[in-house]
Amino acid sequence: MTTNELISEIKKKQSFLCIGLDVDLNKIPKHLLEKDDPIFAFNKAIIDATHHLCVAYKPNTAFYEAYGLKGWKSLKKTIDYINTNYPEIFTIADAKRGDIGNTSSMYAKAFFEDLNFDSITVAPYMGKDSVEPFLAFKNKHTILLALTSNQGAFDFQTLNVKGQDLYKQVLETSTTWENSKNLMYVVGATKAEFLTDIRKIIPHNFLLVPGIGAQGGNLQDVCKYGMNDSVGLLINSSRGIIYASNKEDFAEAAATKAKELQDQMSIILNK
Amino acid sequence: MTTNELISEIKKKQSFLCIGLDVDLNKIPKHLLEKDDPIFAFNKAIIDATHHLCVAYKPNTAFYEAYGLKGWKSLKKTIDYINTNYPEIFTIADAKRGDIGNTSSMYAKAFFEDLNFDSITVAPYMGKDSVEPFLAFKNKHTILLALTSNQGAFDFQTLNVKGQDLYKQVLETSTTWENSKNLMYVVGATKAEFLTDIRKIIPHNFLLVPGIGAQGGNLQDVCKYGMNDSVGLLINSSRGIIYASNKEDFAEAAATKAKELQDQMSIILNK
Numbered sequence: 001m002t003t004n005e006l007i008s009e010i011k012k013k014q015s016f017l018c019i020g021l022d023v024d025l026n027k028i029p030k031h032l033l034e035k036d037d038p039i040f041a042f043n044k045a046i047i048d049a050t051h052h053l054c055v056a057y058k059p060n061t062a063f064y065e066a067y068g069l070k071g072w073k074s075l076k077k078t079i080d081y082i083n084t085n086y087p088e089i090f091t092i093a094d095a096k097r098g099d100i101g102n103t104s105s106m107y108a109k110a111f112f113e114d115l116n117f118d119s120i121t122v123a124p125y126m127g128k129d130s131v132e133p134f135l136a137f138k139n140k141h142t143i144l145l146a147l148t149s150n151q152g153a154f155d156f157q158t159l160n161v162k163g164q165d166l167y168k169q170v171l172e173t174s175t176t177w178e179n180s181k182n183l184m185y186v187v188g189a190t191k192a193e194f195l196t197d198i199r200k201i202i203p204h205n206f207l208l209v210p211g212i213g214a215q216g217g218n219l220q221d222v223c224k225y226g227m228n229d230s231v232g233l234l235i236n237s238s239r240g241i242i243y244a245s246n247k248e249d250f251a252e253a254a255a256t257k258a259k260e261l262q263d264q265m266s267i268i269l270n271k
Numbered sequence: 272m273t274t275n276e277l278i279s280e281i282k283k284k285q286s287f288l289c290i291g292l293d294v295d296l297n298k299i300p301k302h303l304l305e306k307d308d309p310i311f312a313f314n315k316a317i318i319d320a321t322h323h324l325c326v327a328y329k330p331n332t333a334f335y336e337a338y339g340l341k342g343w344k345s346l347k348k349t350i351d352y353i354n355t356n357y358p359e360i361f362t363i364a365d366a367k368r369g370d371i372g373n374t375s376s377m378y379a380k381a382f383f384e385d386l387n388f389d390s391i392t393v394a395p396y397m398g399k400d401s402v403e404p405f406l407a408f409k410n411k412h413t414i415l416l417a418l419t420s421n422q423g424a425f426d427f428q429t430l431n432v433k434g435q436d437l438y439k440q441v442l443e444t445s446t447t448w449e450n451s452k453n454l455m456y457v458v459g460a461t462k463a464e465f466l467t468d469i470r471k472i473i474p475h476n477f478l479l480v481p482g483i484g485a486q487g488g489n490l491q492d493v494c495k496y497g498m499n500d501s502v503g504l505l506i507n508s509s510r511g512i513i514y515a516s517n518k519e520d521f522a523e524a525a526a527t528k529a530k531e532l533q534d535q536m537s538i539i540l541n542k
Contacts, residue, residue, distance in 0.1 A: 022374070062374045065381035072343045098394065099367050100421040103293070103333045110336035123369065125396045125416055127423020145396055150371040152398020155444055159432040166427065166437070173426055 001118045002139050003206070006090050007230050009055045014266040016231050017258060018056035018092065018208065020238025021046065021078065022063045027243050029250050039067065039074035042250075044081055046242055049251035051086045053258040056234050058092035058208075079115050090234075092143065092208065093117040098126050104133040112140045119143055121186060121208070124170045128177050135179035141206075142183055146171055146198070149188025149211030171201045184208055187226070189217025189235070195225035203228060210236040212261075219261070223268050231269070237261060272389045273410055274477065277361050278501045280326045285537040287502055288529060289327035289363065289479065291509025292317065292349065293334045298514050300521050310338065310345035313521075315352060317513055320522035322357045324529040327505050329363040329479075350386050361505075363414065363479065364388040369397050375404040383411045390414055392457060392479070395441045399448055406450035412477075413454055417442055417469070420459025420482030442472045455479055458497070460488020460506070466496035474499060481507045483532075490532065494539050502540070508532060 010016050023039045035041040047057065059078055064071035082089050097107040097120065104122075111120045112134075119141035122131055134142040147157055147167045157167040174183055187198060189211035198207070207226055211217035212235050219235060226233055237257075245253035281287045294310045306312040318328065330349055335342035353360050368378040368391065375393075382391045383405075390412035393402055405413040418428055418438045428438040445454055458469060460482035469478070478497055482488035483506050490506060497504055508528075516524035 024377075060370070060374055060377075062368070062370055062377035062381065066377040066385065068381070068385040069340070069343055069347060071381075072340055076340060094370075096370050096394070097333070097367065099331070099333055099365075100419065100423075103331055106295075106331075106333035106337040110333065110339070110342075114337065114339040123367070123394045123396050125394050125427060126367075126419050126421060127426030127428070129421050129423040131423075148371065148397050150397060150400050152371075152400040152402075155398030156396060156437070156441065157398070159437070159440065161430040161432050161437070166430070166432070169430065170427065 001090055006055065006206070009088055009090070010231050011269075013052065013055055013262075014269055015053055015055055015262040016233050016235055016265055017054040017261050018058050018234045018236040019046070019050055019054045019241055019258065020094070020210070020236050021057055021059040021242065022238045023242070024063060025067070027246065029246050029248060031248060037070075037074055037077065039064070039071065040077045040081070043074070043078045045251040046254050047082060047086070049255040050241070050258045051089060053255065053262045054089075056090040056092055057082055058094045058236055058238075060094040060238075076115060079117060083116055091118045093120040096121050096123050096145065098123040098130045100126065101129045101133055104130050108134045108137060112137045119184065121145065124174065131174070132178055135177060135182045137182075140182065143208050144170070144174055144183055144185050146185040147187050147191055147194055149190045149217065153188065153191070168197065168201060171198065175202065186210065189222050192218060192221035192225055195222065199226065199228065204232070206232050206234060208234045208236060210238075212237050212240070219264055220268075235261070235265070272361055274412075277326065277477070280359055280361070281502050282540075284323065284326055284533075285540055286324055286326055286533040287504050287506055287536055288325040288532050289329050289505045289507040290317070290321055290325045290512055290529065291365070291481070291507050292328055292330040292513065293509045294513070295334060296338070298517065300517050300519060302519060308341075308345055308348065310335070310342065311348045311352075314345070314349045316522040317525050318353060318357070320526040321512070321529045322360060324526065324533045325360075327361040327363055328353055329365045329507055329509075331365040331509075347386060350388060354387055362388045362390070364391040367392050367394050367416065369394040369401045371397065372400045372404055375401050379405045379408060383408045390455065392416065395445065402445070403449055406448060406453045408453075411453065414479050415441070415445055415454055415456050417456040418458050418462055418465055420461045420488065424459065424462070439468065439472060442469065446473065457481065460493050463489060463492035463496055466493065470497065470499065475503070477503050477505060479505045479507060481509075483508050483511070490535055491539070506532070506536070
């Protein structure tokens with residue numbers, strides 16, 4: 001998917017909501033556990049109930065790998081289901097990969113070709129040649145970790161290098177990489193006040209913002225400081241939406257929560 | 272596996288060699304492509320021919336994920352084969368994972384429980400709460416990226432923070448984390464001269480050293496600067512061993528290359 005197609009979907013749906021599909025078998029409704037593939041059954045119901053309210057889905061690979069082969073199969077079925085039934089949706093493999101060049105190429109093949117995701121999250125620690133293999137794919141997007149939403153973000157990401165925080169150095173350096181127009185960035189909603197400075201370095205790129213809801217981030221603040229002329233934001237909520245209920249009405253409850261966010265987004269977009 | 276068990280295997284086998292199982296279907300002998308599971312067939316032959324010459328195997332997950340479900344199945348068969356037939360071998364999932372706390376727990380479950388690896392490589396960028404969930408597992412080892420073997424290592428890892436290189440800050444900070452005794456570190460062989468300083472910060476931990484062979488690192492230099500009282504080194508070679516031949520004799524050719532390294536290691540251990 002191109003960035004322009006994503007922007008046009010945002011305007012059409014009046015939403016820049018991304019729903020995180022982080023499925024934990026201990027948290028889903030009990031009746032689903034009798035199904036052949038409970039993870040996929042859960043995802044399918046959530047997707048069918050919310051696809052008109054969001055523009056992106058983001059399965060976190062950890063939640064699938066934890067269930068081994070079965071989990072990987074559920075991930076494959078989930079992405080295939082989205083691509084077949086809702087091809088207008090932007091898909092994010094939240095995989096946080098990154099390795100030396102020839103290895104990153106294999107990860108890019110895994111997520112862009114075999115699974116056919118539109119984008120993948122990538123860690124910056126190993127530098128340019130660990131990220132450029134992802135950037136080489138046309139109409140695919142590489143979402144680089146910049147400032148994450150967890151407490152550990154302050155261990156290294158905010159250390160001072162060359163007179164500024166490390167994460168700003170990551171942003172700056174990454175803009176010099178080949179095909180850097182294919183970059184988006186992860187910036188945690190729990191640190192909305194940092195967004196003003198971030199936008200000075202990368203005014204045009206999309207930001208994937210986790211941490212709304214369960215992690216305590218605030219939608220209005222994120223939009224105030226992080227939005228640009230072409231919206232430039234994908235706001236992710238995972239647990240707050242998909243675990244809104246753990247009873248038979250879980251999909252409707254998820255849709256209700258997603259609608260609440262989409263309503264707020266619509267107001268913001270029309271300001 | 273405990274660290275003491277690993278050290279005792281090193282002494283018994285007179286080897287601290289780790290063999291990287293990075294299987295690329297474009298590089299393996301053509302006759303294997305007719306097999307049901309060419310990746311597993313290749314790994315099995317390599318493992319049977321080299322298990323007495325090395326103490327560790329390190330499959331890089333990218334090379335399995337690139338082949339989708341089939342690849343994940345080959346990875347599972349490979350680790351199961353090693354654990355069943357050569358339980359004395361230390362196994363490393365070269366996965367370079369790392370995410371917010373509850374997600375890292377899922378990765379830890381995936382690699383320590385479902386696949387039953389002894390260890391996993393983890394990226395440090397997201398800090399303490401992204402690594403500690405791995406460290407919580409008893410007799411499992413977390414191999415933190417410190418100074419990697421690629422050119423991109425110089426993009427961020429060697430930036431000056433608090434008067435020293437970032438990777439040294441990563442080493443220092445990580446020693447304060449809970450269960451930090453379960454930490455090992457990745458330090459590229461292409462930067463052997465850095466090992467003296469590294470050993471001042473982490474005198475006791477094991478180092479996983481990639482970059483010998485195809486990437487140009489030198490075994491003697493690494494041992495000179497990096498070895499400690501309990502050896503403290505796992506030297507990895509991937510392509511230099513597993514692709515020594517792409518004909519029917521590939522497994523013997525791999526054993527010959529592994530024996531060359533093991534011979535050198537034996538001399539170093541007996542100095």
